[in-house]
Amino acid sequence: MTAIVWIRRSMRKHDNTALVQAAKEHDEVIPFYVVDENYFETADLGYPRVSFWHDSLKELKEILQRDGQDLVVRKGKPLEQLQKVIEETDADKVYYNRDYSPYARERDQKVENNLECEVESFKDLVMFEKREILTNSGDPYSVYSYYSKKWFKRDKRRPEKPEGFETPELESDEIPSLKELGFEKPEGTEVWEGGRENGLKRLENFKERIWDYDDRRDLASQDGTSKLSPHFKFGTVSIREAFWASERVKARNPNEDDSGIKTWQEELAWRDFYFQMIWNFPYTVDEPYLEKYGSIGWKSKEEAPERWEAWKEGKTGFPFVDAGMRQLKQTGWMHNRLRMVVTSFSSKDLWLDWRDVHEYFSKMFIDAEVSAMVGGIQWAYSIGTDAQPYFRVFNPISQGQSHDSDGEYIRRHVEELENVPEEYIHEPWKMPEQVQEEAGCIIGEDYPEPIVDHSEQREKAIKRFEEAKED
Numbered sequence: 001m002t003a004i005v006w007i008r009r010s011m012r013k014h015d016n017t018a019l020v021q022a023a024k025e026h027d028e029v030i031p032f033y034v035v036d037e038n039y040f041e042t043a044d045l046g047y048p049r050v051s052f053w054h055d056s057l058k059e060l061k062e063i064l065q066r067d068g069q070d071l072v073v074r075k076g077k078p079l080e081q082l083q084k085v086i087e088e089t090d091a092d093k094v095y096y097n098r099d100y101s102p103y104a105r106e107r108d109q110k111v112e113n114n115l116e117c118e119v120e121s122f123k124d125l126v127m128f129e130k131r132e133i134l135t136n137s138g139d140p141y142s143v144y145s146y147y148s149k150k151w152f153k154r155d156k157r158r159p160e161k162p163e164g165f166e167t168p169e170l171e172s173d174e175i176p177s178l179k180e181l182g183f184e185k186p187e188g189t190e191v192w193e194g195g196r197e198n199g200l201k202r203l204e205n206f207k208e209r210i211w212d213y214d215d216r217r218d219l220a221s222q223d224g225t226s227k228l229s230p231h232f233k234f235g236t237v238s239i240r241e242a243f244w245a246s247e248r249v250k251a252r253n254p255n256e257d258d259s260g261i262k263t264w265q266e267e268l269a270w271r272d273f274y275f276q277m278i279w280n281f282p283y284t285v286d287e288p289y290l291e292k293y294g295s296i297g298w299k300s301k302e303e304a305p306e307r308w309e310a311w312k313e314g315k316t317g318f319p320f321v322d323a324g325m326r327q328l329k330q331t332g333w334m335h336n337r338l339r340m341v342v343t344s345f346s347s348k349d350l351w352l353d354w355r356d357v358h359e360y361f362s363k364m365f366i367d368a369e370v371s372a373m374v375g376g377i378q379w380a381y382s383i384g385t386d387a388q389p390y391f392r393v394f395n396p397i398s399q400g401q402s403h404d405s406d407g408e409y410i411r412r413h414v415e416e417l418e419n420v421p422e423e424y425i426h427e428p429w430k431m432p433e434q435v436q437e438e439a440g441c442i443i444g445e446d447y448p449e450p451i452v453d454h455s456e457q458r459e460k461a462i463k464r465f466e467e468a469k470e471d
């Protein structure tokens, strides 16, 4: 009998749970991918992510073909295309890996309800999902520290190789080129190449540096984090492969201080934590987890167009914030410290609506993940689960001084500030006129004055939160 493995975001053969299961139960397996061109026309997507996806899909097909198998690609709507292939092949079962956002749940439910064939879904994207880790009274966790204790204690599955299988001869559409899908590389964009080979290289390279993760992960100019997030997004590397790779590093060096490894594994636990949050509290995609802040009066981008543009384009006059927003525009990725700083700034300093921020990040991030994004944004806005308390407001200047003390990160991304001396790099508006001239950076002409007074905005924000809390 024949099985279909509907591949969506687990773009790998190795340790792909649905594929592993299908190959155990069937000799003939059809790895199947549907390209919904309509989606590319209507969704507003940034080039780095689409390009990463494209590389990964092409490479998956090559890897399967190298092993005498294939990835069958069809253009159209998933339900219709799956139904067609079931009819063409008489397949008796469809396998797929579960996803957890409200959008994915609805899509998958519709497919399950309408396919005239047995369908089974699997946990693959995460170590623990849905309601696997619960409080002692049986509720989902909304506080990370308690959740993580259980996450670390639980046994974790190891990666698994699929058994051999054959893919029957079937018509497959060409993977459309990026141009055909309507995408062209914008000038000045740096592209991260996708695909499993790059993901595995990245993981190998990070294993050398994982010991220092604790010390370097917050230094914006350094390559101190794994940069595996787009690989987890597209499943070119599995979460089990990454976790167990870090465990092996630890086991090989039993006498070393392993706090860097533990901290990195904590991030994988955060990832699971936010996946279970979006599953158990799906309303948080549109509403704050702390519902009392639902009507706190953020300003939409239409209501505050100048602030919105300045933030989005990295022209707020606060160098660390601007560097973060420009890194995003240039590469599709932003350092975690910066994600926190720019989002705190859009909230407490600019009072911009978090939903607009979410929409922009969803378009731009190479690793856009609804769960982590909603979690991160609501944390910075002090409206989420386990959030930053509203009275603890990030200072955009001292954040830069602490996490980019010599300004290397700022200079890399904000070219106007390239020649500004170190003593002024975090507050360029303090440069005397002569220094501005020498640095080729006239404030107000080459680089903006700060668009707000941080101390004033901080006080206003705290007051608004206090009023909302009392309502």
Ligand SMILES: Cc1cc2nc3c(=O)[nH]c(=O)nc-3n(C[C@H](O)[C@H](O)[C@H](O)COP(=O)(O)OP(=O)(O)OC[C@H]3O[C@@H](n4cnc5c(N)ncnc54)[C@H](O)[C@@H]3O)c2cc1C
Pocket: 217, 225, 226, 227, 228, 229, 230, 232, 264, 267, 268, 270, 271, 272, 274, 334, 335, 336, 339, 340, 343, 365, 367, 368, 369, 370, 372, 373, 374, 375, 376, 377, 380
């Ligand atoms: C406002 C905001 C928005 C964010 N949006 C996303 C997003 O869309 N997609 C995304 O993957 N991450 C998001 N994060 C989390 C985090 O910033 C990124 O996962 C991280 O910067 C990716 O870089 P890395 O792979 O080098 O991470 P590493 O530091 O090497 O961490 C390893 C992995 O752990 C996971 N991880 C790390 N931090 C977090 C976190 N705080 N929450 C959940 N998972 C985490 C990621 O999968 C990451 O690849 C967001 C954080 C904030 C504050």
